[in-house]
Amino acid sequence: MKTQTYDHNGDPVGFLQKFLRPQTFGKFAFYLMLAGIFFYTVFPFFWAVNTSLKTEQQAIQSTSYVNTHPTLVNYKAVFNNEQFTHALLNSTIVSSISVLVSLLIGSFAAYALGRVKFRGRMLMMYAILAMTMFPQISILSGLFGIVRELDLAGNILSLVISYPIFTLPFTVWVLTAFFKGLPGELEQAALVDGASPFQVFYRILLPLTMPALVTTGLLTFIAAWNEYLFALTFTSTNADSYTVPVSIALFSGEVSFQDPVAERMAAAVVVTVPLVILVLFFQRQIIGGLTAGAVKG
Amino acid sequence: MSSKELDIYGRRDPTRQEQNFIYAAAIFLIAVGLGAITVLIYFILTNSTIKDAIDGDGSVVLAFLDAFGISVPVLTTVMGLVIARLGFQLLRHRTITAARWTVVAFTWMTVGSLVIGIARFFTVGQPDKIAGESGFQFANAITSSSSFFLIAIPLALSWLGMSSIVNTLFHGEESLSSSNSRVAWNLLIPTVALLxxxxxxxxxxxxxxSVTNKRFASGDQKVEFVGLDNYKNLLTVRMDIVDCKKDEAGNCEVNERTGKTMWELINRDLLEKGYRTADVYSIGNGRGVAFSGTDEGFILATFNTLRFTLSSVVLELLLGIIIALVVNSSFKGxxxxxxxxxxxxxxxTVVSAKLWDTMLRDxxxxxxxxxxxxxGLVDQSKAWLTEAGLQMNAIIAVDVWKTAPFMALLVLAGLQTLPSDIYEAAQVDGASRIRQFFSITLPLLRPTIAVALVFRTLDALRVFDVFQVLLGRQRLSxxxxxxxxxxxxxxAGYASAIGVVIFVVIFIFTAIYMRILGIESEQ
Incomplete structure (x- = not known):
């Protein structure tokens, strides 16, 4: 004989009913979902690490979930691969220059747009905003023509001159939002004391926006580091000028007749780990920076 | 003696020497302004392609546009006139506004000539491999850049000279708005110039x-003006009703390998006119709509892009909101x-595409x-990236993985700006969690979602990386x-026309985006 218990509403209560009660079930389902989301976002990266620790043979054989014989042979190979080490250097140079140029020039413009009232300001704001959404592909053929005319194809200079197309408007837009958010009193006090607008900018506002500059610089760096379209089009003729994404896409390992799966994953891990570490360190600032322009509207 | 007396603003009259310097600076400005225009005209008149065109060999307008574009001649002329006018103003009156603008002009002309000099130094110095040069060509680099460095010297001297006397020798008061706009443009000039x-x-x-038949690396092929031919070829589309291929029993035949219905061809004379069918969509009863055009590849690419955009954006948004709602609760970690x-x-993106490429091996x-x-989801392994029916799903899955969490972070930022008292009130009124979500959260999040949506749509419409890495030429966006x-x-001509089409599409979306968002301001 089963005995059935009833709650105060007269509804039956059993294990399942207890479990389905909002408190218990809710908590269980919630943590299950969290685990699911965590797994979903992180698993591919984990799998890249896992694959990179296999030998090439293991990587192309029927896979097993756990790698019982991890090996670092791929990492050794990757750092002996000149195409890849060149690419690391190239990407570092191009991204750093892009960041410096954009921050230097962009912070001026952002100060003007965020702090100074002048005729034509709205127009400039709209122009910059439109530029942040500028489709790079649209100017690819025009730019490639210019790059060829200047004889810069297969040279990272072509990337140095073309990357401001996307880094500069982005920098200006994000920094303008930061400048707008600063309190106006400091600046007025300095102006009353006889400081010139430039002194106000250098001495007072720039130090205050230092964190913003760091964040924006980081975001710009990531954007330039990850750029693929221009890099592929302008540098693919010369393996010495590959950037990291091009190098990964056109990766050829030491054994040329087969697709080097494990070695490529090792390269992928090498270029991603610094970015992931940066992101983990600066996650609060990054989210702030990315939403500064977007969410306030 | 009287020239040393100060007025109430602490200004004095210039000495003869200083007056001469001002005259010299003014004449220098006029010379630079008018000189720039003269040089432009000289280049136009001596340009060889334009000369050929005038001799009846091709279009003059095209030759001009090809060699100089529009912005460079227009800007050179306008800036030249503005600078020359500034010079004349300085010559006639010693007003403070003119003086300060003169400082601005000299500042940026100095910086500009230095930057151009450096740029020329590095570009001209690159070894010309066709001519068999190796190593950096210092001699060439220095000859071609030296004139820019030389002109920077008087420009810099004028800049320093003018800024040292601007507050002591020039008269008048500048209004706040004019001084503001000078400061602003002074700061904006580098950005504007670089962009x-x-x-x-x-x-x-x-x-x-895009209106030429230009090709790359085809020797000395003559570039010809082809009008809107490229666009016509690209955008000619028609829809026809076609029947499916019938077997003896009168049923539609199905391709055994792909499982797709097989369709009859469109009219023969259409085929002769160059129409090719890109894709056929069934409308039932053994009939289908055939989309054909003179460039079926572009039609297919457009369909692929639209399908990708629609699916990935909707999925990313839904998944993003769900993830954001889960993560928005407070919990450890x-x-x-x-x-x-x-x-x-x-x-x-390239790395993640390669990563998924490895995970999706067939x-x-x-x-x-x-x-x-x-x-037990499948009974034999699938070729996710080579089987036509699976390719789009694979691409969309990869993009959703990469972007949905980011979308969630945007929504999360929006969620955290929502006031908690509304929810408390709703709780008191006995509204369920689901009811709260649809009546409070969603309406309040609308601006955030709208912005994220348009941003993602713009990104998805120009998708390149995932398609290029995962599908190569198998299926194009x-x-x-x-x-x-x-x-x-x-x-190059045809590719440019495609670029322009994409630009127009994105531009329309951008305009919509700006209408939705507006720029937060004191409007």
């Missing part, structure tokens, strides 16, 4: 090339969770196939189609 060079100039180059959500975003060395087989035309076919 003109790197974005506007290539854009107009693309527009000009929330920081770790948020960091984990940034990981897919931080991985370069035998059991691909973890997805292995898992699907072990769990609009952007990879453009790339293939440019790089594989070397057809």
């Amino acid at each position: 003109l060079v790197v974005a506007v100039r290539p854009l107009e180059e693309t527009f000009v090339t 929330r920081g770790v969770m948020r960091a984990a959500m940034l990981v897919p975003w931080a991985i370069p 035998n059991t060395s691909g973890i997805i196939n292995k898992f699907a087989l072990d769990v 609009m952007a990879t189609y453009n790339y293939e035309q440019l790089i594989s076919n070397r057809d």
Whole structure:
């Protein structure tokens, strides 16, 4: 004989009913979902690490979930691969220059747009905003023509001159939002004391926006580091000028007749780990920076 | 003696020497302004392609646009006139406004000539491999850049000279608005100039090339004006009703390998006119709508892009909202969770595409196939990236993985700005959680979602990386189609027309976006 218990509403209560009660079930389902989301976002990266620790043979054989014989042979190979080490250097140079140029020039413009009232300001704001959404592909053929005319194809200079197309408007837009958010009193006090607008900018506002500059610089760096379209089009003729994404896409390992799966994953891990570490360190600032322009509207 | 007396603003009259300096600076400005225009005219008149065109060999307008574009001549003329006018103003009156603008002009002319000099130094110095040069060509670099460095010297001297006397010798008061706008433009000039060079100039180059038959690396092929032919070829589309191929029993035949219905061809005379069918969509009863055009590849690429955009944006948004709602609750390790959500975003798209490429391998060395087989989702491993029916799903899945967590972070930022008292009130009134979500959260999040939506749509419409890396030439998006035309076919004119079409589409979306968002301001 089963005995059935009833709650105060007269509804039956059993294990399942207890479990389905909002408190218990809710908590269980919630943590299950969290685990699911965590797994979903992180698993591919984990799998890249896992694959990179296999030998090439293991990587192309029927896979097993756990790698019982991890090996670092791929990492050794990757750092002996000149195409890849060149690419690391190239990407570092191009991204750093892009960041410096954009921050230097962009912070001026952002100060003007965020702090100074002048005729034509709205127009400039709209122009910059439109530029942040500028489709790079649209100017690819025009730019490639210019790059060829200047004889810069297969040279990272072509990337140095073309990357401001996307880094500069982005920098200006994000920094303008930061400048707008600063309190106006400091600046007025300095102006009353006889400081010139430039002194106000250098001495007072720039130090205050230092964190913003760091964040924006980081975001710009990531954007330039990850750029693929221009890099592929302008540098693919010369393996010495590959950037990291091009190098990964056109990766050829030491054994040329087969697709080097494990070695490529090792390269992928090498270029991603610094970015992931940066992101983990600066996650609060990054989210702030990315939403500064977007969410306030 | 009287020239040393100060007025109430602390200003005095210039000495003869200083007056001469002002005259010299003014004349220098006029010379630079008018000189720039003269040099431009000289270059135009001596340009060889334009000369050929005038001799009846091709279009003069096209030759001009090809060699100079629009922005460079227009800007040179306008800036030349503005600078010359400033010089005349300085010559006649010693007003403070003119003086300060003069300082601005000299500042940026100095910087500009130095930058051009450096740029020329590095570009001209590159070894010309065709001419058999190796190593950096210092001699060439120095000859071609020295004139820019030389002119920078008087410019810099004038700049320093003018800024040292501007507050002591010049009269009048400047209004706040005029001084503000001078300061602002002074700060904006580098950005505007750089964007003109790197974005506007290539854009107009693309527009000009799109009406020509220009090809890359085809020797001395003559570039000809072809009008709107490229666009016509690209955008000619028609829809026809076609029947399916019938077997003896009168049923539609199905391709055994792909499982797709087979369709009859469109009219013979249409085929002769160059129409090719890109795709057929069934409308039932054994009939279908055939989309045909003179460039079926572009139609297919457009369909692929639209399908990708629609599916990936909707999925990303839904998944993003769900993830955001889950993560928005307070729990231990929330920081770790948020960091984990940034990981897919931080991985370069190319790397993540290659990563998924490995996971999607078509035998059991691909973890997805292995898992699907072990769990029993499929009975034999699938070729996710080569089977036509699966390619789009695979691409969309990869993009959703990369972007949904980021979308969630945007929504999360929006969620955190929502006031908690509304929810407390709703709780008191007995509204369920689901009711709260639809009546409070969703309406309040609308601006955030709208912005995220348009941003993602713009991104998805120009998708390049995932398609290029995962599918190569098997299946193209609009952007990879453009790339293939440019790089594989070397057809610069046609590729430019595609670029312009994409630009127009994105521009329309951008305009919509700006209407929705507006720019937060004191409007």
